[in-house]
Amino acid sequence: MVTPTTRRRLVQAFGGGLVVALAGCTSEGDDDNGDDGHDDHDNGDNENGDGPGSEGLVYAFGPDAIGIIDPEDGELIEEITDDDLDGSEWGDPRISRNHERIFVNEGSRNQLLVVNTENQEIEEWIDVGGDPTHIYNPVEGEIWTHADDEGTFYVVDSEELSVIDEVDIADGGHGKLLSHDDLGDDAYAMNVTEAAAIGVDLDAREATDPVELEDAGGTHYKAYAPETGYAYAQQTNGGTAVIDTETNDVVDVLDFDGGMYLSPDDELLGCILDDEIRFVDATSEESEVVDSVEVDGEPAALRFHDSDDGLYAFTANIGSADVVVIDVDEMEEVDRIDAGEVDGEYRAGVAGGEYFLTPSDTDGTVTVVDMETQELVETVEVADGVDTVQYVGDSGVGYSSE
Numbered sequence: 001m002v003t004p005t006t007r008r009r010l011v012q013a014f015g016g017g018l019v020v021a022l023a024g025c026t027s028e029g030d031d032d033n034g035d036d037g038h039d040d041h042d043n044g045d046n047e048n049g050d051g052p053g054s055e056g057l058v059y060a061f062g063p064d065a066i067g068i069i070d071p072e073d074g075e076l077i078e079e080i081t082d083d084d085l086d087g088s089e090w091g092d093p094r095i096s097r098n099h100e101r102i103f104v105n106e107g108s109r110n111q112l113l114v115v116n117t118e119n120q121e122i123e124e125w126i127d128v129g130g131d132p133t134h135i136y137n138p139v140e141g142e143i144w145t146h147a148d149d150e151g152t153f154y155v156v157d158s159e160e161l162s163v164i165d166e167v168d169i170a171d172g173g174h175g176k177l178l179s180h181d182d183l184g185d186d187a188y189a190m191n192v193t194e195a196a197a198i199g200v201d202l203d204a205r206e207a208t209d210p211v212e213l214e215d216a217g218g219t220h221y222k223a224y225a226p227e228t229g230y231a232y233a234q235q236t237n238g239g240t241a242v243i244d245t246e247t248n249d250v251v252d253v254l255d256f257d258g259g260m261y262l263s264p265d266d267e268l269l270g271c272i273l274d275d276e277i278r279f280v281d282a283t284s285e286e287s288e289v290v291d292s293v294e295v296d297g298e299p300a301a302l303r304f305h306d307s308d309d310g311l312y313a314f315t316a317n318i319g320s321a322d323v324v325v326i327d328v329d330e331m332e333e334v335d336r337i338d339a340g341e342v343d344g345e346y347r348a349g350v351a352g353g354e355y356f357l358t359p360s361d362t363d364g365t366v367t368v369v370d371m372e373t374q375e376l377v378e379t380v381e382v383a384d385g386v387d388t389v390q391y392v393g394d395s396g397v398g399y400s401s402e
Helices: 004-014 016-024
Strands: 058-061 065-070 075-081 090-095 101-106 111-116 121-127 132-139 142-147 152-157 162-168 175-178 186-191 196-201 206-212 219-225 230-235 240-244 249-254 259-262 268-272 276-281 289-294 299-307 310-317 322-327 332-338 350-352 355-360 365-370 375-381 388-391
Touching: 058 090, 058 355, 058 365, 065 365, 075 375, 090 142, 090 388, 101 132, 101 142, 101 388, 111 132, 121 162, 132 175, 142 175, 162 206, 175 219, 186 230, 196 219, 219 259, 230 249, 259 299, 268 299, 268 310, 289 332, 299 350, 310 355, 332 365, 332 375, 350 388, 355 388
Parallel strands: 090 132
Antiparallel strands: 058 065, 058 388, 065 075, 090 101, 101 111, 111 121, 132 142, 142 152, 152 162, 175 186, 186 196, 186 219, 196 206, 219 230, 230 240, 240 249, 259 268, 268 276, 276 289, 299 310, 310 322, 322 332, 350 355, 355 365, 365 375
């Protein structure tokens, strides 16, 4: 059995350009809400009287239990334990658009776990394909999870909690999906085994014509810039292809690659390299590099926060066991916050409400940072091996690359 952590290490072998970038391939999926609102939690009865509710809380997934954290107070307030959780190996989580369910890939069983956030209970286990890793919600009422062993998306009805379709993309390989409201039913699938951005018809649930990428090797990270209508596809052999989504033509290939994260105002695309974050003008048809910030310590997933005094970015480091705070307006690192160590080549970093959250599987903790004040709220003890977190509410991370 190849665990999610081990699989991420193996994927690095697919190309030199991918080795540097995979540090930002966290177990957290990209959020298509794009809303940076902060929802207050409610530990009392929900409006339906069915359970405690979870709005504004954080679910932290460990190998044998799921902790529920109040980020405002920095406390572990509840724990879900079940014999079925023992030895769990988590991939992506994904919350439904109404925030009533969290779907989480579990790799050792090839299943999708469903947690009911109203009752704070496990609701269902759904069988999917081998090595499910990344997960998406491109269509309301549908959860798409990618089975890397098969190169197939399993489409799950988020109300009926059953697989309703399968979309074949490749003959196996680590895959991702790029969708956006502006693109309607059109989407692009990436796969480390395919030198193309593969078209996907979300309504018909089928692969369509690929955008061929010469000498790409495969494709991995991806992003979309609404101002230009350009899609960005990382090539595993190096470079980033820029695709005009109106014509499906490749209009440029950038000479760098890495995880890509769009700012809340859609103007900047942050690209994580090895020890550097490069910022691209996402409103420019030339994809001009605006500036870059050196970050010692192997930065992982990048999250933005539009605060009262400017735009800031937060990234949890793999090598230096901390969270780095970047003043994007000034293009400089302004602070570091201790966040514990991780055992592996990736680290989750999630924005939820006004909080930045990152787990430490080695220390068994989740670090909660207030993005508005740029201060540590608390380091919450959860359980050894905790490596996956999901905020209940609008995450505001933009259309990112996971």
